[in-house]
Amino acid sequence: MSQSPxxxxxxxxxxxxxxxxxxxxxxxxxxxxxxxxxxxxxxxDSLQQAVDHIGHCSQCRxxxxxxxxxxxxxxxxxxxxxxxxxxxxxxxxxxxxxDFNGKYFVLMGHLSPLDGIGPAELGxxxxxxxxxxxxxxxxxxxxxxTVEGETTAxxxxxxxxxxxxxxxxxxxxxxxxxxxxxxxxxxxxxxxxGRQKLL
Amino acid sequence: MSQSPxxxxxxxxxxxxxxxxxxxxxxxxxxxxxxxxxxxxxxxDSLQQAVDHIGHCSQCRxxxxxxxxxxxxxxxxxxxxxxxxxxxxxxxxxxxxxDFNGKYFVLMGHLSPLDGIGPAELGxxxxxxxxxxxxxxxxxxxxxxTVEGETTAxxxxxxxxxxxxxxxxxxxxxxxxxxxxxxxxxxxxxxxxGRQKLL
Ligand SMILES: [Zn+2]
Ligand SMILES: [Zn+2]
Numbered sequence: 160m161s162q163s164p165x166x167x168x169x170x171x172x173x174x175x176x177x178x179x180x181x182x183x184x185x186x187x188x189x190x191x192x193x194x195x196x197x198x199x200x201x202x203x204d205s206l207q208q209a210v211d212h213i214g215h216c217s218q219c220r221x222x223x224x225x226x227x228x229x230x231x232x233x234x235x236x237x238x239x240x241x242x243x244x245x246x247x248x249x250x251x252x253x254x255x256x257x258d259f260n261g262k263y264f265v266l267m268g269h270l271s272p273l274d275g276i277g278p279a280e281l282g283x284x285x286x287x288x289x290x291x292x293x294x295x296x297x298x299x300x301x302x303x304x305t306v307e308g309e310t311t312a313x314x315x316x317x318x319x320x321x322x323x324x325x326x327x328x329x330x331x332x333x334x335x336x337x338x339x340x341x342x343x344x345x346x347x348x349x350x351x352x353g354r355q356k357l358l
Numbered sequence: 359m360s361q362s363p364x365x366x367x368x369x370x371x372x373x374x375x376x377x378x379x380x381x382x383x384x385x386x387x388x389x390x391x392x393x394x395x396x397x398x399x400x401x402x403d404s405l406q407q408a409v410d411h412i413g414h415c416s417q418c419r420x421x422x423x424x425x426x427x428x429x430x431x432x433x434x435x436x437x438x439x440x441x442x443x444x445x446x447x448x449x450x451x452x453x454x455x456x457d458f459n460g461k462y463f464v465l466m467g468h469l470s471p472l473d474g475i476g477p478a479e480l481g482x483x484x485x486x487x488x489x490x491x492x493x494x495x496x497x498x499x500x501x502x503x504t505v506e507g508e509t510t511a512x513x514x515x516x517x518x519x520x521x522x523x524x525x526x527x528x529x530x531x532x533x534x535x536x537x538x539x540x541x542x543x544x545x546x547x548x549x550x551x552g553r554q555k556l557l
Contacts, residue, residue, distance in 0.1 A: 162450060165408050165423045172404035175397030176375075177389045178382065182540070189447050190376045191405070192412055192421055193466070198374030199405045205371035206402035209364050209387070210395050222391055224364045248388050251361065267392070 166192075220282050221265040222247045230254075230263050237261045239296040241289070243315060245269055245303055253301065261299070264289070269307040270314060281311070283318065290322040298326045365391070419481050420464040421446045429453075429462055436460045438495040440488070442514060444468055444502055447539040452500065455543035456550035460498070463488070468506040469513060480510070482517065489521040497525045498553055502538055526553040 166188060173184035191199040215221065216228035223229070230236065230250070240261025244250055250263050266281040278284070289295060298319045302308035316326035331349035333342055342350075365387060372383035390398040414420065415427035422428070429435065429449070439460025443449055449462050465480040477483070488494060497518045501507035515525035529552030538546070 162428065162453070163412060163421055163423050165404075165412055166421055166446075169404040169408040172397070172401040175390070175394050175401055176386050178385075183377065185447060185450065185539070186377075187375050188408070189421070189445065191374070192408060193445075195374050196409050198371070199409050202371040202374055203402045203405035203409070205364075205368045206390070206398045206405075209368040209391060210398050210402070213362060213364055213391055222362055222365055222388070224362050229361065246388065246392075247365075248384060251384065254361070 215267075216265075218285075219262065219264050220267055220285070221250055221263060235260070238294050240299065241295045241297070242299040242301050243286075243312075244301045245308065245311075249301060259299075261297075266302070266311065269302060269305075269311040271307055278314070283315070286315070287318060287322075290319060290324050293322075295324055298324055300326055300328050304329075304331060414466075415464075417484075418461065418463050419466055419484070420449055420462060434459070437493050439498060440494045440496070441498040441500050442485075442511075443500045443538070444507065444510075445539070448500060451539045451541070451546060452550065455546040457547065458498075458550060460496075465501070465510065468501055468504075468510040470506055477513070482514070485514070486517060486521075489518060489523050492521075494523055497523055498550075499525055499527050500538065500550075503528075504537075524555060526555050528553050 169188045170184045173187050212224045213222050216223040216231055217226050218231040221228050237260055241264055243264050245266050264286055268276050300312040302312045319326045333350045368387045369383045372378055372386050411423045412421050415422040415430055416425050417430040420427050436459055440463055442463050444465050463485055467475055499511040501511045518525045528549040
């Protein structure tokens with residue numbers, strides 16, 4: 160083996176990143192070593208710190224380095240609104256985009272019986288405890304608009320109904336600034352049937 | 359700030375990777391923390407080890423964790439053939455594709471007067487020493503087929519001529535303006551075996 164073993168090891172290790180194949184791993188390794196060794200060191204530290212300290216919030220299950228995350232411990236947030244999402248990325252997306260000041264609950268997936276992912280794996284027991292306690296007035300079901308996401312939303316809405324908690328679902332429709340002709344048929348049909356009075 | 363600071367720090371750090379914008383950095387961070395913490399730890403270690411131990415070979419200038427790299431110290435390789443490339447990625451590409459058993463010399467760039475990159479920055483003094491010593495019979499100029507790469511090849515071929523060393527250039531087959539490291543192995547092998555005399 161003529162190539163530096165540490166270099167080959169780095170190229171191989173970079174492939175744990177999603178979407179990074181052999182060519183881009185190689186390009187990344189050379190870029191870091193030739194042009195950004197400081198960035199590489201910072202990345203190394205950040206990775207290790209994240210792995211060592213980031214776990215899941217005991218209340219909402221999102222990624223957190225504290226037992227209770229920043230969202231759950233924020234007393235300015237409204238406890239009566241609980242937004243259910245599939246992943247921590249969804250929390251980030253909603254938080255950046257929507258004017259939502261309630262709390263979150265992160266399923267870390269969706270119901271998928273064939274993969275052995277049932278209510279227990281999604282922490283629905285924890286969610287039921289929360290509904291039982293009272294306090295939550297509305298569950299906003301922001302799971303993905305996929306078959307699994309819809310099934311999961313339906314399952315949770317039935318659970319919520321048992322505790323007289325209202326469930327809502329994000330509106331489907333045409334994305335803002337989107338052009339009608341480029342929108343998929345399913346979305347367009349949804350947007351059409353969900354049309355609203357203007358005046 | 360409701361989001362985990364360590365998570366934000368990791369997302370930011372991932373952006374030192376070439377071609378990684380905010381969205382993919384986020385996706386990478388969540389992927390590692392949700393599905394591949396072991397991979398993240400290994401990547402962290404590999405990065406730090408590479409940064410700490412990989413320098414440049416004192417003979418050919420390629421990336422190496424030893425003073426003299428594996429190529430230069432390999433006595434089965436033919437000292438009479440010296441292949442000149444721009445980057446360590448090119449060494450890797452040629453080594454994987456072409457049936458070449460000579461040695462390499464890595465310029466770590468190409469002549470670019472406007473950027474202050476002249477003969478000294480490319481280690482051409484070191485290369486000249488090597489030519490002066492005798493022993494090298496053929497310089498294979500495998501710089502990129504770009505304007506800068508061609509200029510660099512021409513400059514080096516003139517230097518080689520002073521020492522009665524033959525210069526060859528990789529054969530047609532490499533697309534004009536293409537970068538060596540992204541070319542498929544078959545094309546590269548063809549180009550290598552069909553190399554031609556330059557001066
Ligand atoms: Zn939380
Ligand atoms: Zn070397």
